[in-house]
Amino acid sequence: MTGRVLVVDDIEANLRLLAARLAADYFEVTTAANGTEALRAMETSAFDVVLLDVLMPDIDGFEVCRRIKASPRTSQVPVVLITALQHQSDRVRGLEAGADDFISKPVDDIELVVRVRNLIRMKRTMDELRMRARTGQDLSLQATESELAGPLSGACVFIIDNDPGSMEFIKRGLQDGYEVKCETRPGRALYRCVEEDPDLVIVNGAMEGMDPLRLCSQMRSNDHMRMIPILLVASRNDRRQILKAMEIGVNDFVETPLDPSEFTLRCRNQIRYKRTSDGLLRAMQETIEMAATDALTGLYNRRYFEHHASAHIAKAIAEGKHLSLLLIDVDHFKQINDRYGHDIGDAVLVEFARRLRRNVRGLDLVCRYGGEEFVIVTPETNHDKAQYVAERLRSEIAGAPFIVPATDEALEITASIGVSTLQLSDETTGSLLKRADLGLYSAKNEGRNQVRVRLIDPQDHLE
Amino acid sequence: MTGRVLVVDDIEANLRLLAARLAADYFEVTTAANGTEALRAMETSAFDVVLLDVLMPDIDGFEVCRRIKASPRTSQVPVVLITALQHQSDRVRGLEAGADDFISKPVDDIELVVRVRNLIRMKRTMDELRMRARTGQDLSLQATESELAGPLSGACVFIIDNDPGSMEFIKRGLQDGYEVKCETRPGRALYRCVEEDPDLVIVNGAMEGMDPLRLCSQMRSNDHMRMIPILLVASRNDRRQILKAMEIGVNDFVETPLDPSEFTLRCRNQIRYKRTSDGLLRAMQETIEMAATDALTGLYNRRYFEHHASAHIAKAIAEGKHLSLLLIDVDHFKQINDRYGHDIGDAVLVEFARRLRRNVRGLDLVCRYGGEEFVIVTPETNHDKAQYVAERLRSEIAGAPFIVPATDEALEITASIGVSTLQLSDETTGSLLKRADLGLYSAKNEGRNQVRVRLIDPQDHLE
Structure with missing residues (x-):
């Protein structure tokens, strides 16, 4: 998965370093030295993802993010905020500004590429769905995307972890308003997932006596679970597991110890993504069915x-x-x-x-x-x-x-x-x-x- | 990308080896010791890809492939034939039997995983399109898939190679009936690709003075070329290039020296894939438009x-x-x-x-x-x-x-x-x-x- 990345940073050395890393992985990179330049670039070109430094002199990263998300032309482009690790509060502000992901400084090469690639993949899938739904929307037969997604409260989150202690910990990290279901027996997890049809599955990557990626792989191979996002709770030291997980098709990961604001953001983003894509699919299905029925009586036409x-x-x-x-x-x-x-x-x-x-x-x-x-x-x-x-x-x-x-x-x-x-x-x-x-x-x-x-x-x- | 793989071989050692390699990469593997077992497994379970040994005692691989492709229930499952390298004619027979891909013995680990993953990715995309088109087809408002794909003769193939000699060689390897266009100036290739809208782009991976993968990446990032399949002509010794190419989103590769039957098969499969997905998208679009119009007069309804x-x-x-x-x-x-x-x-x-x-x-x-x-x-x-x-x-x-x-x-x-x-x-x-x-x-x-x-x-x- 490759794509067009806009990198925004006011420190030239950082800009060059990020651009070089991404270009080496065959991403198409454009750079901007400040917020004004970034917004101008967004106006004239199409990007698949934006990497945005938070601290910039003219318009800071939060404000740039807010403006990107406020414009209908650019609101669908994923934004990754690059924040200093010690500034926890930045993540909450980033979340409020509408950021889709964040990466901590110093930027880890593997994490950078994995996150960018994953956001591009997600954007492409959504672009596809949107493109197809657009005809229906142009015809005004369908609701808008946010109407389709509906409120995220009430979303069903399914946690798989064979250790009740860490499961409780994960559960406490979740936002109120979600319907949370838990399964400590991984052998039953697949079956229950099909039954419950959750909006998000959280898998603990550090389960005792079993390979959590095997479970993720089974979920990804199952027709009924293919579209359900999986979030892996991974150990920071196990880079290999994270890479493998992303390769298998796990949608996102958080590292332990869990950062509450990061966890909240990542869960919310995955749920929103699931809800929106479900809504787009449903709307398309309904539109197709409309082609066969009479609007007044509901009989076949x-x-x-x-x-x-x-x-x-x-x-x-x-x-x-x-x-x-x-x-x-x-x-x-x-x-x-x-x-x-x-x-x-x-x-x-x-x-x-x-x-x-x-x-x-x-x-x-x-x-x-x-x-x-x-x-x-x-x-x-x-x-x-x-x-x-x-x-x-x-x-x-x-x-x-x-x-x-x-x-x-x-x-x-x-x-x-x-x-x-x-x-x-x-x-x-x-x-x-x-x-x-x-x-x-x-x-x-x-x-x-x-x-x-x-x-x-x-x-x-x-x- | 993971998925369910059926591996069929009558020699148990081979079976175990292939299964172990795939399982290590988190594929869900099922094994069958002969053709009869394979066909029975296909009846009862859903697979994303089948790896099929050609030489088997009861029903040989060609016949198993033919039966898989003849059944409407299983015809969409990609089949990879595993052939002895020295038996060129097997590939032609495999092609006739409807095989989607083949791998030569001894099986190369990287090639195995790359090919399997790619076929699964393709199948998933097609499954998605089919699922959405199905409503329209159930409603009998759309044509069948083969009607949608149309005849492959007349397909437009675009070759990019800055060496006229090797380009001529690639060109000669193509089936008659394709409309072949060539570009020796990679700088113009992107522009011309958008103009010509080919059904397949062939890129020589050994171009002098430029990185062919950069070109592939630009094609993959361009909205107008995203859906056009790219086939890389790669050097057998440059495994790194092949892996990177597949990561970027190149759809398939052939190694030099070109094997004519393999080249023909791979081109044909990519073109068929493109034509079918185009047809499915078009049909869906038309069905959606039907929802807004009156069948008799063509006016809005x-x-x-x-x-x-x-x-x-x-x-x-x-x-x-x-x-x-x-x-x-x-x-x-x-x-x-x-x-x-x-x-x-x-x-x-x-x-x-x-x-x-x-x-x-x-x-x-x-x-x-x-x-x-x-x-x-x-x-x-x-x-x-x-x-x-x-x-x-x-x-x-x-x-x-x-x-x-x-x-x-x-x-x-x-x-x-x-x-x-x-x-x-x-x-x-x-x-x-x-x-x-x-x-x-x-x-x-x-x-x-x-x-x-x-x-x-x-x-x-x-x-």
């Missing part, structure tokens, strides 16, 4: 019908089974709309759709075909049964008045139904629809509130 | 209207600008449907929508509101202008007959239009729609083929 009806018909023909099609039209709907207005007309359609859905089987395909017209494909149904179904639907519509919401007015609604049934081996959606439409036409002509089955037979043209 | 109209209105109110809304209804549409059938009715709606779209500005929002009803939001338009626009639309509809496709019958179509305009600071989509609806009702009552602007004024109730 005509597009879905056209894609699916032919598959149903082909299957029925291939398997030599029956299949019927019902074309249903609300009688005098135009008058309802004209007389009561569109709101009432819409309410009638919603209730109409509800009655249709409640009176067919799960395997029937119920669609809103257009305006006040609905179509139902009923597999494994011959013309007798289809007529029965259609009659039941007709009487369900006519049998009880439609109550208009708000006014409580009762409208007498009826429907006309044309039925066709699979008779030839070369039938298509078109031929079935056409016959059902002729049936519907007869039903309308013969007084409405009727069902007419239209069969192909020699008498057809004499009807 | 009611859902889109409802999301967007309020934003337009809020903006107009905030900026103190005019805005009008037109509600348009096809006159006597029911009769057209009843008399000529739904096909003709649909053709009328399509032509109607076309005339609307051609006669409004780009910033106007034209939607199919339902059946034969359309709505247009025109920003920066007061009631005078809106009336003018509505009159123009009305005359565009009534002015020329609608020609029915196939029969060439000419239908006289007219429309009634109700217009409302922003007058109060607390107007909503609902209030504008309501007034336009009242206008439409007047237009219908007063003989149809009319425009009626409905304003709020003290005389309102006297109208």
